[in-house]
Amino acid sequence: MQLNLSELTSKKNLLAFSAGVDSTALFFLLKENEINFDIAIVNYNLREESKEELEYAKTLAKKHDKQIFIKELTLTGSNIEKKARDIRYNFFEEIIMENDYDNLITAHQLNDKLEWFLMQLSKGAGLVELLGLQEYIDKENYKIIRPLLHTSKQKLEEFLKENSIKYFVDKSNFEDKYRRNYFRHEFSNRFINEFENGVSKSFDFLQKDLKSLNINYTPIFKEKSLTIFKNLHDENLNIKVIDKHLKKEGFLLSKAQRDEILKQQQTVISNQVSVCISDEFIWICPYVIKTMNKKFKEFCRINKIPKLARAYIFNRKIDEKKIVKTIYS
Ligand SMILES: Nc1ncnc2c1ncn2[C@@H]1O[C@H](COP(=O)(O)OP(=O)(O)OP(=O)(O)O)[C@@H](O)[C@H]1O
Structure with a gap:
């Protein structure tokens, strides 16, 4: 089985454990590879078996001397999948902050990666979105790591069966209720079973292509609500950076607005x-109107600080010399 565990060695790891095929297999694979970890589980009480799953998690934790973090709630209403995900990740973050974990490990595997890919493809997406399910994600205070992204669900099932390890099958995955399950049952499981190596290799090639594009989403300067990125000298890449940043700030750009940004180069949305x-x-900064003094305006002109960013910088008293020093260094 192809697992990349190098980032997990000698670190404090938290495994998101659901007692399903993937996370149960990962639990034992991590143990087999002598990786230290604790587990966290959320019980939404959506299914009868969820109580048994929680009991199983507790038993495993006790037997293998792991700390276990549990959240219990009763999830109701609509948009269940999204609600469950938000609750889950908030819970994991709380645990990570309170207990200083370095990594959050999830058990997403190759079938999940293809499902994600197909879902994005069905909606209309570019390379970044198609490859959205990533092996490493750098969060502010920790990393999310998915060591199973090269391994198929079938291989994990085989591993569990060969070693007579108990696991649970999530029945909700059997209802073609959500769009993702349509891809899972109609297509991706069968496709991966037949072409596992090719799919895994293709994802690696695509990942390398993405890396070559060198899209740098990390700002070179950020203070208050002023964010400065490097100009990537490619319209498509620049708009991706702007789009992603604004999305994070809760601002969704329309196609017309994206076109406007590229056409005008300096614009107010x-x-x-x-x-x-x-x-x-x-x-990128909030749009502000403010009278500025001559000295400040002259400094901005000489140092090529764009007109539409000046009033915000002046108003919020961001040190203009510090900006210039940082971005030109
Ligand atoms: N109830 C849960 N408690 C703890 N971890 C969970 C739970 N459900 C899922 N996970 C973790 O998330 C991984 C992915 O699970 P699943 O495929 O069901 O979710 P998903 O809808 O793809 O969620 P997302 O992609 O947002 O993590 C699991 O392998 C497991 O590591």
């Missing part, structure tokens, strides 16, 4: 956000 693409940088 919905009377709220200034977006400026200068020769070397992309500047």
